[in-house]
Amino acid sequence: MLELVWLIPALPLLGFLILVFGGKRIGEPNAGRLGAAMVGASFLVTVGVFFDLLSRHGEQRSFTRVLFTWLPSGGLKVNAAILADPLSITMALFVTGIGTLIHIYAIGYMHGDERFARFFVYMNLFVFSMLALILGDSFLTMFLGWEGVGACSYLLISFWFERDSAASAGKKAFVVNRVGDFGLMMAMFLIFSKAGSLTYANVFEFAKAGSFTRTAATAACLLLFVGAIGKSAQLPLYVWLPDAMEGPTPVSALIHAATMVTAGVYLMVRIHPLFLVASPNALHVVAWVGALTALFAATIACAQDDIKRVLAYSTMSQLGYMFLAVGVGANTAAIFHMVTHAFFKALMFLGAGSVIHGMHDEQNIKKMGNLRKWMPITFITYLVGWLAIAGIPPFAGFWSKDDILLAAYRDNKVLWLMALFTAILTAYYMSRQFFLVFFGKERFLHDAQTVAAIGPNDAHVRDHPHESPPTMWLPLVALAGLALVGGAINLPFNAKTEFLGKWLESVDLGGRPILAGGALKYGLAAVTVVLGLVGVAIAYNFWLRTNDARAQAALEPALLQRAYGVDGLYSAVIETPGRLLSAWLAFVFDRKIIDGAVNGLGLVVRFAGGKLRKLQTGYVRNYALGIAGGMVLLLAYALARAGIQ
Amino acid sequence: MQPSVSFPILSALVLVPVIGAIVVALLPKSRAEIVKLVGLGFSLITAAMAGWMLVAFHKGEAGYQFVSKHAWIKTWGISWHLGVDGISLFLIVLTGLLFPIAIWGPDERRDIKAYIAWILVLEAGVMGVFLSLDLFLFFVFFEIVLVPMYFLIGGWGHENRVYAALKFFLYTMAGSAVMLVAMLTLVFLNKSHTGVMTFDLLELSKANLATSTARWLFLAFALAFAIKVPVFPLHTWLPDAHTEAPTAGSVVLAGVMLKMGTYGLLRFGMGLFPEASTWIAPAMLTLAVIGIIYGALVATVQSDLKRLVAYSSVAHLGFIIMGTYAFTTPSLTGGVIQMVNHGLSTGALFLLVGWIYERRHTRQISELKGLFKLAPVLGGVFLLVMFSSIGLPGLNGFVGEFLILIGTFASRRWWAVVAGTGVILAALYMLWAFQRTFHGEPDEVNRDHMHDLTLRERLSIAPLLMLIVFLGVYPKPVLERIEPSVKALLIHVENGSGTVESRVSSGVVESAE
């Protein structure tokens, strides 16, 4: 099975190729089915590879399959090669698994879209790129996928490009990511200039041999982290993610929640051997950025009305948790949270998509309410997601978040407190959203006056919310199941139940083992759960029970609603000056000064010509004077010369 | 030995387009379609020969192949000396490829006979530039290409064509004027040492020059090439020429003619003046980096689509210059392959912009909107080419850019770092332009006049797209043909300069793995 590992990325690529050339002819819904089938097949292969690897031990668990030499030049030799080890296969499993579900979901969600087939073109390309990112055996193949997912993200965010906001959001995502990519590229150059290779194995061996200087390793780690910040929407390069919600919801679920945005975390985990030789401050930076982002995003999420924006900030916040985990050395916990988060966040996004779909493209949670009556399946599955993210046992989120908090507690109390506070906020804003959407009054039912105003045939009036078709709710159910039991892959009770930890052991993730057992552990878990419940309670009190408008307004300060005004700040500090500078360069410096100098030479010639021309008066005696003058000068020269000698 | 020895393939590459031009000129004016087909036929024959040459090329050899040498003007030691090596090989192939596309792709209707004839003359000239191993011969071709291009811009261009054509001609000519003097100086200095007057590149590269003399001469050569490239701040002819040229002109101009400059710097700058090349490197690198950033920033705010692409060329060519003067195997190899890549992607971009212009009769970004909806194939192709242009891995542009940057980083770290930011800016201006042009809801005017690519258009751009993908995925065949020549050139530079070995092939880059 291991030999077939190349099929994992190849199948979605094949799907992409078929769809790009024949997608339109295949049409709806077969294009979607084909896309989903390809990803599904890829998932099956991944499962096969997984079991094959599982049956091996130690070194045997890492397998590299070289396909061909990609970039050979001078000392540089990069292969197109696939690295199958527990880390990459874990990632591949949930990427293809969740990918399949979301593809299926999208068949329903994208129903009737005029560019139905093209959606799956992009989606399959995305899955391929994501798999290249994960399975690449070198920094460069990883970078291939890294940029590929970025491009797909761009294409999918601006999928509905008729909307200017969607088009802008796509562009913003790509450009901001490029800032991060700059760091990533510099890191690669640095690594290559030191280690002479970009293959993970060689680089890490080089690192283990102690050949990296501490400074170089630190610089490389931090530069790679810059890339991770961009891709995983951390401070300060997160600004693209909330806007990315302009994309179709399956995209948000797959790319901007479950998979692509976790690439940064994957990268940080992957380069663990480098962190070992780097200054500890490098990891501190990672931890702090993660914790700050987690808290920062959570506060914003409390005041958002758009159902998807809440989830977007929540994603940022959860990703912050993962970086925190990496930063405090709990790589396994980071991966664990990545997996569980993929389950419940994909679930919630798809649920949100179902709600939006049922509500006829309404995204404002303030205009929803009591949807449990209209969309029971969506409600139930969303409920699971809500409990999971809020950290209520035994749902998946509890286990993974608890691991992270534990590691943070042991490493740095301040970080732990920040993470803990974030946990309260998480529980609060998710509950707020949950209550507003599924409970309370049906705010979308309009009074007679409004109906009269917008007309009886408006879709909002004519159609009630409805439950989504089975292609959409089946994936919801499946994800809900995963969100419910996903925590089981790494139970902290003893070494035996830490399945994920054991599985990942062969990949050198280093770090200290998470405390197994002990009062502290259970105590901390209890604190987390209780505080989570507090968050839920506050939300319940203000958003469902009292439903006091003034109190609600107080909980949504403008500063948070505007997301601290960071977009405006960036615009004022970077975009506007940049644009002014460019305009000055283009229209003043380039046109007037540089080109002006060029044209100026022509003008000088013309000016001189104009002056000289005046000498040509047309009068014979002036001409004779010219000759005589020349003669006199020549004679003067002659005499001077004679005089000198 | 290869059978090519008997057939003068390289001379044929130059002469077939000339014959084509003469044949086209003799055809009756009324049969525009036949004229076009005949022109296409000749350019395809040339392309086929270039392709055959590519197949017959011995990889792994650094020297010149298929050499053809005949005395021309004996008195002055001038000969018809053609040869191809890894550095010129792909430029020849690119030339062979782009010309049929430039002839067939755009739907030019005005005075088609003269138009095709000039294009074929241009092709011969460009081939000659890349093949010449004799300085005089090179200069002849270098200058002669101005004539057909001048007519193409001036005769079939847009509103401001006369100004642009004149500027293009005079600017370039000014550069080569100084070069000619330097060339002659070199020849006579060589003559004074060896007693033989020769313009042969291979002979002259052995010339023993005083350091300061060589530097002065190099500066004169470099000026001519820098204008042609163009290197900041000598670039202002380029936006005008590109913008005003007809589509085919822009394609050829961007695709192959700019490479005459970079090629000249490699072949003649480094070949003849190795020490001076290393001496000037910091300045050239700095100008290259400025060009990268500057070109990108200025491109951002352009309102004319062609002008935008033109400024993007300034940025891209900056990368090539940087790779050239970083003096490492990857950076130089990257520079050479980037010449090809830029030819493919910018050529394709100009073709696409040309098609948009044919439909909408405007190049103003503000007048275009929502084209993706109206012309999905055009949009998709544009998208691919755009990604190639901004260096997305898996497409050709990345290969060159990456090799250049990684090579430069090894020898000139901080230049590479600053140049790297150009990658961000490239994404910015290209995506923004794409958004304004292709995204959004199309308005009435666009709806009425925009239609998708025709079969002819699809077929004519298909080879470019295939190469864009192929070179991105599997550049090895290209790299391994370029590399021996690049290495030989680096050794030449190393031997010639003596002082820079640490920079030229600094430890790690060459020895690792």
Next chain:
Amino acid sequence: MLGALLTPSAFLAQTDAVTDRIVTPHVDWVAIAPTMILIGGALLLLLASSLLRITRPPKYLYAGSSALIASAAALATEKHWERVRHGRGGAFIANAVKVDGFSVFLTVAICAAIALAALIADDYLRRERLDGVEFYVLALLSGGGGVIMVSANDLIVLFLGLEVLSIALYVLAGSHVRRAESQEAAVKYFVLGAFSSAVFLYGIALTYGATGSTNLGEITNYLSTHVVFGNGLLVAGMALLLVGLGFKIAAVPFHMWAPDVYQGSPTPATGFMAAAAKTAGFAGLLRVFVSAMATQRLDWQPIVWTLAVLSMVIGSVLAVMQTDIKRMLAYSSISHAGFILIGVQAATQDGVSGALFYLMAYTFIVLGSFAVITVVARQGDAAHTLDTYKGLARRQPILALVFTLFLFAQAGVPLTSGFVAKFGVIQAAVDAHSYALAIIAMLSAVVAAFFYLRIIVLMYMADPEADAPPLTIPLGVGIVLVVTVAFTLFAGILPQSLIDFAKSAVLS
């Protein structure tokens, strides 16, 4: 009779000290055959036309005869060439006439100019109702003077040639009797020409005073046997000789007549003037300075350097400002004179051969150009504004294409004779280490390219004026164009033979 008048045998007759009888030098008729053919032919033509009372001459009768006479004169140089090849060249007729490669080369150039000008003139004169034999006779006479100049080995012979050349040209310039411009050109040319001749003659006198002879061979001998430094008389003489010849070749600052005369003269005459007068003037310059006064080069090189730079730069810059095509070509010819002066300034074998090549190439280019202008000018010879050339490519594509070739050749675009010519003189300058001169020359060529291109722009990229009548190319002009185009391309693409010819024509 003619021989006695034209050969300086009379004054060079020497007294035999022993016999006390006057010994006249042997007249070598072969040595002066080209001159004799040209001048004799001219007189014959004049005689025949007046005796036969031809009022309406048949088409191409005169032109054909003139071309034949010129060809015969050119063919006569074959005998000279034979002598040169067999090492029997040298000075003849009391050392006053030189037969060498140099004279052969330039005689051919002048004869070509006569033949081409005659062919252009036929249709022109018919169109302008000026038909008569005078033009041809004057051209042949003037050419005869030019040939005397190129083979002169004595300053006074040079002066005689110069005068024969010039006086005929004065009349040619004024030969369009109905155009005030033509008359004005004649009077200006005449007054200034006479002035410069006087200066030239004074230069001869001073040189004679300084060296004791006017014979170039003896001057050379004198200068090589005497170390002459700081001889004010000689240097002043050289300066004045330069003024005289500089006037003839229209070098700045002795150029001011050229634009007016070129513009005013009948177009075929302008072409002839530009080609033949320049060739003859440079022949004198090369013979006197590069050859005879080679030892004094440190004295005259800086002057020639300055003249070259001024001519190239001012010629180009002023040409940019012109709106009249003939005037523009006049300034461009000034600029070309500067280029040829580069070859003179180098004062090397390469320099001379470069200058010779340039002169030959320029003869064909400039006559081709003026042939085109003649056609475009239409009846009245007045349509010379640049606007007339608007859309020429559409009105008369062949004419436009041919003119384009000539303009590119003048601009020095490769594969034309103009490029090889420029290359030749520049390489001579570089070889002589005159780098600054070479660079100035190349840059002024860029400026010059501007105005050549401007005409091409008008021809190809502008619409013709509404009332522009169709243009037909008459046979005579057609022949001229074929010949000049063929030569321009031939000398541009396969220049080897012409270069060899020029090399073998270099003064020893």
Next chain:
Amino acid sequence: MNLVAATTSVPGAWYLAVAAVLFTIGAVGLLSRRNVLVMFMCVELMLNAVNLTFVTFARMLDDIGGQVLVFFTLVVAAAEVVVGLAIIVSIFRGRVEGATADSANILKG
């Protein structure tokens, strides 16, 4: 200097000086007068100055050649006069202002 060697008395240089002065007068006259006929006469003056120079040098160098040259000059001057006068007459015939050189300036610039 050979001049000094060749001449035994001072007057030779004086003749030369006179010739130079004459030549200069001719030149200045040409530059300052507007009547073409007068200008032409100035040219004749210059030529005669040259003739004087020739004769002087011939005497100083004791070389008959110099004197012979004068004849050539005279012949040429005569030819020039013939052609020149013809041109002048044909142009200024019938003009009210007479043979003023300044009236011929259509061509300029």
